[in-house]
Amino acid sequence: MNLAAYVRILARGQGRARSFTQDEAREAMTFMLRPDAAPEAVGAILMLLRMKGETAEEIAGFTLGARASLPAWTGSRPALDWPSLAAGGSRGLPWFLLSARLVAEAGVPVLLHGWNSHRSDGASVRDALGPLCIPVARDTADAARHMDGTGLAYLPLEILSPPLMRLLCLRDVLGLRSCVNTVLRMLNPGGAGAAVQGVFHPAYREIQRDAARLIGLPRLTVLKGGGGEFEHHAAKDIALFGLRDGTEWAGQTGAANIRPRRLADAPADPGALTAVWEGRLADPFAEEIVLSTAALALDTAGLSDPWAIVRTLWADRTRSAA
Numbered sequence: 001m002n003l004a005a006y007v008r009i010l011a012r013g014q015g016r017a018r019s020f021t022q023d024e025a026r027e028a029m030t031f032m033l034r035p036d037a038a039p040e041a042v043g044a045i046l047m048l049l050r051m052k053g054e055t056a057e058e059i060a061g062f063t064l065g066a067r068a069s070l071p072a073w074t075g076s077r078p079a080l081d082w083p084s085l086a087a088g089g090s091r092g093l094p095w096f097l098l099s100a101r102l103v104a105e106a107g108v109p110v111l112l113h114g115w116n117s118h119r120s121d122g123a124s125v126r127d128a129l130g131p132l133c134i135p136v137a138r139d140t141a142d143a144a145r146h147m148d149g150t151g152l153a154y155l156p157l158e159i160l161s162p163p164l165m166r167l168l169c170l171r172d173v174l175g176l177r178s179c180v181n182t183v184l185r186m187l188n189p190g191g192a193g194a195a196v197q198g199v200f201h202p203a204y205r206e207i208q209r210d211a212a213r214l215i216g217l218p219r220l221t222v223l224k225g226g227g228g229e230f231e232h233h234a235a236k237d238i239a240l241f242g243l244r245d246g247t248e249w250a251g252q253t254g255a256a257n258i259r260p261r262r263l264a265d266a267p268a269d270p271g272a273l274t275a276v277w278e279g280r281l282a283d284p285f286a287e288e289i290v291l292s293t294a295a296l297a298l299d300t301a302g303l304s305d306p307w308a309i310v311r312t313l314w315a316d317r318t319r320s321a322a
Helices: 003-011 022-032 039-052 056-068 096-105 125-129 140-150 162-168 170-174 179-186 204-214 271-277 284-300 306-319
Strands: 080-084 110-114 152-156 194-199 219-224 239-244 247-252
Touching: 003 022, 003 039, 022 039, 022 056, 039 170, 039 179, 056 179, 056 204, 080 096, 080 179, 080 284, 096 110, 096 125, 096 152, 096 271, 096 284, 096 306, 110 140, 140 152, 162 170, 162 179, 179 194, 179 204, 194 204, 194 284, 204 219, 204 239, 219 284, 271 284, 284 306
Parallel strands: 080 110, 080 194, 110 152, 194 219
Antiparallel strands: 219 239, 239 247
């Protein structure tokens, strides 16, 4: 089969078109990632899926096809997978990066990965990595080495998989997001047994949960977060979807007893991230974002009493601040 055959499955017409099976989706992704894939067919598949709405089986199949294209992972594997794919225009500072540092300091190796469009104000995820001493990996082996050393690494999508990066960037050509965004959240390149995922559109919470169950991920937490990142708005009680030991699970975040604010109302100066981490700036709202997000991540990784862990680590953080 070639890509035209997969276009026909989705576009035969009323009463004849259907969704991909999981195996068909895996095969279609394999073809789409080839350097000789017809761009017209790739675009047709992605936009037909957007019009139809993706199923969990399709996302699971695409994810498995995408994983099969990745370089072999060598070295230590992460305990927690943390994708980051927000463009940055609809959120404030990436406070979740401080949460990831807390999780790593709790002894849970974290792999951050993805792509983040750069903001002109210096407040993007990529801009914050250096000041927060989060190493950017050169390849998968380098990511494993950093996790062995600091428990934390960021692996850029354009380094991990140029073909997947090419599919993601079709948004600039087509003018619309595609299921590639969801697949990249599901990618889990290091094979972690637990993952946290943010969504921008609430409908994807259940799709990502169900797709993760189909591909055998044991533990997952998905929430609607700022800009689509895994980050808890501390003043809101937000619905959670996911898996615990491979079984469907749901919960609520709870809300801190603080004045309701927008994420963008937290400190906006990029330097506030390091200032809060180092204890030079006190902002209760920002701190609750960091702590509640870290506690959710530790719970996902299977640690008991995560709130006690993050509060202790937060109180002690200035001793290890870089």
